[in-house]
Amino acid sequence: MKYELYFKDFLKAIEEKLEEALPPDSRYPSVIHEAMRYAVFPGGKRFRPVLALAACEAAGGNFEEALIPAAAVELIHCYSLVHDDLPALDNDEIRRQKPACHKRFGAAIAILAGDGLLSLAFQLLSRIQPAGKAVGILEELSTAAGTYGMIGGQVADLITKKEELNVPLVEFISIHKTGKLIKAGAVSGALAGGASKDALERVVKYGESVGLAFQFIDDLIDQDGSLQVIKAGEVRQKVRDLIAYGLRELRPLGSKTEKLNVIAGYLLKRLPRGNHVAVD
């Protein structure tokens, strides 16, 4: 079954939550709210929020309990794309088949729109009840968004010259730039769902594995990143091992993890076949 069909209910609920969370673009000064909405809609696969909702179910919760952290992790992801695309950083002009936020609104508004999305993500978390859950999720997401997480990975990527790249560095970059926020999405969902200590530890391991596998798959598709220092065949094997490890961790939690299992399956399907990979 196609991803969009299998996760139809999740995706609908996520879009509604994001719609509700973002200020109306009629609100003065409207250009900033237009830019924030432009960065969020239409979205991509909404991978991180889908993961949050699935992890909530795996922890024994109802997915609706995790809609706030799901929206928050997506806002953090969207903000990071807006800032990444800026001329001072990657200088990417196209994002999700349309002009990047700074191409459409200018760099000044794009910087502030990213800032606005990040503050909004944390503002949303203040509405989670009870407060103890809100604080746990705040700690998880803010750490993943900061320099011990995503920003640390972006900076490492930025400062590492091609000739300096090696296996530990490429793993540091992949884990931090991409893995930490994906893991935090899963963990936030599990926390929202009232995960037991054991379930939480299992979701952490699953989230870390899937997060790193996600970046390796992107590298295989783009023929970049880890492929500069690791053979494609080995990267493919790492992806398979990571996903197998993540799935094994979930097994004791039983049938509630169905959607997390399915997500892992979709990731494996994105893995390019050997004969499509030029360098191997």
Add this chain to the structure above:
Amino acid sequence: MKYELYFKDFLKAIEEKLEEALPPDSRYPSVIHEAMRYAVFPGGKRFRPVLALAACEAAGGNFEEALIPAAAVELIHCYSLVHDDLPALDNDEIRRQKPACHKRFGAAIAILAGDGLLSLAFQLLSRIQPAGKAVGILEELSTAAGTYGMIGGQVADLITKKEELNVPLVEFISIHKTGKLIKAGAVSGALAGGASKDALERVVKYGESVGLAFQFIDDLIDQDGSLQVIKAGEVRQKVRDLIAYGLRELRPLGSKTEKLNVIAGYLLKRLPRGNHVAVD
């Protein structure tokens, strides 16, 4: 007594908290942590965190209870300066008598250092106990930092052409760009100090008044902002009225508000005298 002397204990505790909160600059990737520390140390007057600690005392708390929100509001302030100074925004090359963060580290690292400071501010809040206080302070600071607060003011300032400026617009900009975060500093401190509903409402009014007065005084010193549409004499009178109103609101809270009163007094002392003002 000089500000630095009167608030010696507050300032020492704030510096220690900021020092503890910021990652060591030895931590990989070190350049981002160097840039974050460069943006925070040495500081200016630390007006917002001093206000937070004073408001905590006014609410009946011990100032040490408000050190986390105090550090957080200062990190948010510092991040906003780093992003404001960027070439795509104000393109300011000097900040606090040294090269702006982007002049020293480049625009890419400055953007990411600002992002890192913002995430770190919210991460700090997750350590406030009990969780109910953490969530209230999170709501206050994240709202003030977002597009209904500081960013809304920055954008309004950015998009308003000189010839479009009028009194309501200049008040919107002053309240949002500067006033909201100052007010949030005071309110966060009061929340940390366990303010009663009545005390909180009084601190809100004091914070709003002092926050707006702060911007008007800056305008009088810089001969800019509101002075483009309001006569200097009227702006001076507004400052006096705002501060008198703020002080009047505090009066029923008794002697615990001493430091908030003193802060208001220092603000009045910054007010340039009439004969120093060219346009009046």
